[in-house]
Amino acid sequence: MSKADATIEVTLVDAGRLAVQQEMRRDPTVWVLGEDVARGGLWGQYRGFLEEFGPERVVSTPISESTIMGAGLGAALVGTRPIIEMRIFDFVMCAMDELVNQIAKIRYMFGGQARPAVVVRMPHGMWRNSAAQHSQMLESWFVHLPGVIVVAPSCAEDEAGLMVSAIRSDDPVLFFDPKDLWPLTGTMPAGEIAPIPFGKARRLREGKDLTIVTWSAIVPKVSEAAASLAEQGVHADVLDLRTLWPWDEAAVLASVAKTKRLLVVHEAVEVGGFGGEIVARVIDQLGPSNVKIAKRLGAPRLPIPFSPPLENQIRVTVDKIVAAGLAAARA
Amino acid sequence: MSKTKGASRTSASGHNLARLTDLYATMVRIRSFEETALQAHKASEIPGPLHVSIGQEGVAAGVCANLGRADRITSNHRGHGHALAKGAEAGRMFLELFGREGGYCGGKGGSMHIADFSVGMLGANGVVTGGIPIAVGAAQGLKMLKSEAVVVCFFGDGAVNRGPFLEGFNWAALFRLPVLFVCEDNGVAAFTATASVTAGPGVMARAESLGVTGLSVDGNDVIAVDAAAAQLLADVRSGGGPRILHARTYRWTGHTSTDAAAWRVPAEVAAGKAGCPIARLRTTLSERGAKDLDTIDAAAAAEMAACRATAHAAQWPRPSTAFDDVQDIGAVRHV
Ligand SMILES: Cc1ncc(C[n+]2csc(CCOP(=O)(O)OP(=O)(O)O)c2C)c(N)n1
Numbered sequence: 001m002s003k004a005d006a007t008i009e010v011t012l013v014d015a016g017r018l019a020v021q022q023e024m025r026r027d028p029t030v031w032v033l034g035e036d037v038a039r040g041g042l043w044g045q046y047r048g049f050l051e052e053f054g055p056e057r058v059v060s061t062p063i064s065e066s067t068i069m070g071a072g073l074g075a076a077l078v079g080t081r082p083i084i085e086m087r088i089f090d091f092v093m094c095a096m097d098e099l100v101n102q103i104a105k106i107r108y109m110f111g112g113q114a115r116p117a118v119v120v121r122m123p124h125g126m127w128r129n130s131a132a133q134h135s136q137m138l139e140s141w142f143v144h145l146p147g148v149i150v151v152a153p154s155c156a157e158d159e160a161g162l163m164v165s166a167i168r169s170d171d172p173v174l175f176f177d178p179k180d181l182w183p184l185t186g187t188m189p190a191g192e193i194a195p196i197p198f199g200k201a202r203r204l205r206e207g208k209d210l211t212i213v214t215w216s217a218i219v220p221k222v223s224e225a226a227a228s229l230a231e232q233g234v235h236a237d238v239l240d241l242r243t244l245w246p247w248d249e250a251a252v253l254a255s256v257a258k259t260k261r262l263l264v265v266h267e268a269v270e271v272g273g274f275g276g277e278i279v280a281r282v283i284d285q286l287g288p289s290n291v292k293i294a295k296r297l298g299a300p301r302l303p304i305p306f307s308p309p310l311e312n313q314i315r316v317t318v319d320k321i322v323a324a325g326l327a328a329a330r331a
Numbered sequence: 332m333s334k335t336k337g338a339s340r341t342s343a344s345g346h347n348l349a350r351l352t353d354l355y356a357t358m359v360r361i362r363s364f365e366e367t368a369l370q371a372h373k374a375s376e377i378p379g380p381l382h383v384s385i386g387q388e389g390v391a392a393g394v395c396a397n398l399g400r401a402d403r404i405t406s407n408h409r410g411h412g413h414a415l416a417k418g419a420e421a422g423r424m425f426l427e428l429f430g431r432e433g434g435y436c437g438g439k440g441g442s443m444h445i446a447d448f449s450v451g452m453l454g455a456n457g458v459v460t461g462g463i464p465i466a467v468g469a470a471q472g473l474k475m476l477k478s479e480a481v482v483v484c485f486f487g488d489g490a491v492n493r494g495p496f497l498e499g500f501n502w503a504a505l506f507r508l509p510v511l512f513v514c515e516d517n518g519v520a521a522f523t524a525t526a527s528v529t530a531g532p533g534v535m536a537r538a539e540s541l542g543v544t545g546l547s548v549d550g551n552d553v554i555a556v557d558a559a560a561a562q563l564l565a566d567v568r569s570g571g572g573p574r575i576l577h578a579r580t581y582r583w584t585g586h587t588s589t590d591a592a593a594w595r596v597p598a599e600v601a602a603g604k605a606g607c608p609i610a611r612l613r614t615t616l617s618e619r620g621a622k623d624l625d626t627i628d629a630a631a632a633a634e635m636a637a638c639r640a641t642a643h644a645a646q647w648p649r650p651s652t653a654f655d656d657v658q659d660i661g662a663v664r665h666v
Contacts, residue, residue, distance in 0.1 A: 029475075029476070031475065056474075056475050057475070059471075059506075061502070062498070062501055062502060062505065064498035064501065064502060066464055066494060066495040066498050067463075067464040067467065067468075067495060067498040067499050067502050069464070070461075070463070070464020070465050070467075070468060070495065070499075071464050071465075071467050071468030071471055071499075071502065072468060073464070073465055073468055074405075074453075074464065074465035074466060074467060074468025074469035074470070074471070074472065074482075075468040075469065075471050075472030075475070076468075076472070077403075077448075077453055077465065077468075077469055077472070078403065078469050078472040078473050078476065078478070079472065079476060080472040080475055080476065082468075082472075097458055097461060097495075098461075098464055098495075101457070101458050101461065102456075102458070102461060102465065106454070107656055107657070107658070108439055108656050108657055109436060109439055109440045109444045109454075110435070110436050110439075110440060110444060110446040110448075110454055111434070111435060111436030111437035111438075111439050111440065111656060112437070112655065112656035113435075113436070113446055113447075113448045114446070114448065114453075114454070146657050146658075146663075147657055147658055148658070149658065149660060149661055169659075169660065170659055171658040171659050171660055171661070172658075198660050198661065199660070199661065245661050246660060246661035
């Protein structure tokens with residue numbers, strides 16, 4: 001095997017770590033701030049960074065989310081490129097002014113004088129019965145917010161390539177790590193990690209009967225469900241959006257134009273979720289007569305409960321996806 | 332000693348007539364800018380809310396006299412004075428207030444969002460306390476880049492009751508960041524006496540408890556502000572970490588341009604006006620034989636009148652520019 005074809009097997013968490021490490025080696029203005037990052041981050045996303053890059057570029061901060069976010073912005077305004085680690089997505093609620101009113105607006109409000117080149121990392125989603133304040137997926141809120149890019153990968157290779165793009169981007173990038181998938185292993189090329197452009201979906205499976213659009217932590221379940229559907233004669237075209245803003249509308253439209261049937265699956269609450277936007281755009285762009293069915297499958301509009309049977313009750317499962325897929329294919 | 336260009340280290344108390352005259356001219360320009368803007372607002376030439384700092388000019392002038400171009404400032408919703416004192420152009424500020432083409436933000440910001448990155452003015456802020464985390468981050472970035480520049484963070488007394496005040500002060504002290512916090516204490520937060528909603532002994536005690544020391548001065552005595560800022564900025568520049576300047580001042584007007592300020596106590600307003608920082612320095616300068624004060628006054632009035640007229644006659648921004656400068660990737664197209 002030639003060196004160019006060599007691949008490595010990595011976990012999703014390590015893929016992200018290698019991407020950040022590569023970019024910090026390439027560009028001395030890239031740095032990371034957040035709680036406990038100097039000891040490697042909560043999941044080892046920054047393991048070994050303190051030793052390699054030193055305490056000025058790997059900054060363990062006080063538990064001060066407003067200032068973690070706002071200081072990241074301030075540091076970007078003078079020419080550095082911070083990675084703002086929010087620890088767990090849910091804590092961004094303590095930094096909403098800095099994110100929504102400051103970071104997302106500052107370029108526009110100041111007529112283009114400022115480029116807030118920050119990456120905000122927000123590991124999100126259900127994770128080992130963490131209950132209502134450590135499990136949320138509210139990515140649709142941020143797609144609604146002008147001024148930011150929204151990234152939500154589901155595999156090691158995308159975590160790495162999208163992270164490289166995020167760090168190099170002059171736009172603020174909200175990077176939703178799928179924390180339940182940290183240990184998921186994947187294969188990526190050895191050597192330099194290439195940037196993956198924003199707004200390009202990944203096709204996980206080719207099919208003619210039904211289009212399934214999905215992203216983030218639910219993706220492995222969707223793949224499993226699609227395999228099961230195939231055994232039952234329903235061949236789904238499965239697209240992992242990977243980025244929600246911009247999102248690959250062209251790929252989704254092309255697929256639904258072929259299958260005439262759309263199912264959007266996300267872990268987040270179905271009501272007001274990003275699935276609604278996808279369904280609306282598809283019907284709008286293709287015309288209602290060209291779409292036989294357009295459905296969403298997400299969580300019921302409930303906080304995430306703690307106890308395993310309660311959590312499982314509201315979770316989007318493989319069985320639910322298969323059932324929704326069969327219903328959509330047969331409608 | 333600072334190596335920052337443009338920041339004269341001569342303290343005002345050093346009887347430097349030229350420096351005092353500069354301070355006077357800065358304050359007069361700020362006053363004239365805001366009085367002119369108020370008139371324009373009354374004449375419906377300026378849309379939206381306008382917060383003026385009439386009576387508080389000594390703070391912006393005295394502090395910014397100690398800054399070089401490379402130094403940065405962050406400001407708040409009452410920030411015209413800070414911007415002017417840091418070197419922003421009155422003409423482009425007026426254009427922005429009027430929402431016209433050529434304004435600092437192309438008409439996207441208005442009074443509450445004036446910024447001029449080319450002179451180190453990192454922006455006014457429509458969110459109270461919003462500038463504090465940004466200022467400490469800018470200081471952290473500058474330190475990381477081995478820059479000699481420092482950051483000054485202006486905020487009002489009302490800002491001390493929001494969480495980012497505590498976070499930002501702790502953070503700046505913890506990382507020994509080159510930032511001077513300037514609390515412009517006009518005694519009111521919008522329409523409410525700050526003391527009536529603030530527990531404990533005040534901003535200096537809070538700052539000190541978080542490891543940030545500093546000086547409290549009469550903010551209407553621009554010479555005192557200048558001297559205190561010089562001293563504190565020398566500490567900041569020499570790597571001593573953050574400092575705070577608490578400047579007690581008085582806001583002559585209501586909260587916004589549409590607030591007639593009938594709620595204010597007349598005797599208090601009279602006393603506040605009697606402490607006018609411009610009148611006080613004028614007296615001092617006259618006693619020392621300065622002659623060109625009327626010329627400075629007239630020049631400022633003429634400058635601002637011309638800026639107003641120019642802004643009034645200026646083009647509106649092309650409507651399609653509403654679609655510009657959102658983001659590079661994923662920007663929506665003009666519809
Ligand atoms: C977070 C936030 N809360 C409330 C407001 C509304 N508001 C604007 S200015 C102001 C008063 C701020 O007081 P201070 O900073 O002391 O300045 P002042 O306007 O009194 O001179 C308030 C409450 C705001 N802009 N931001």
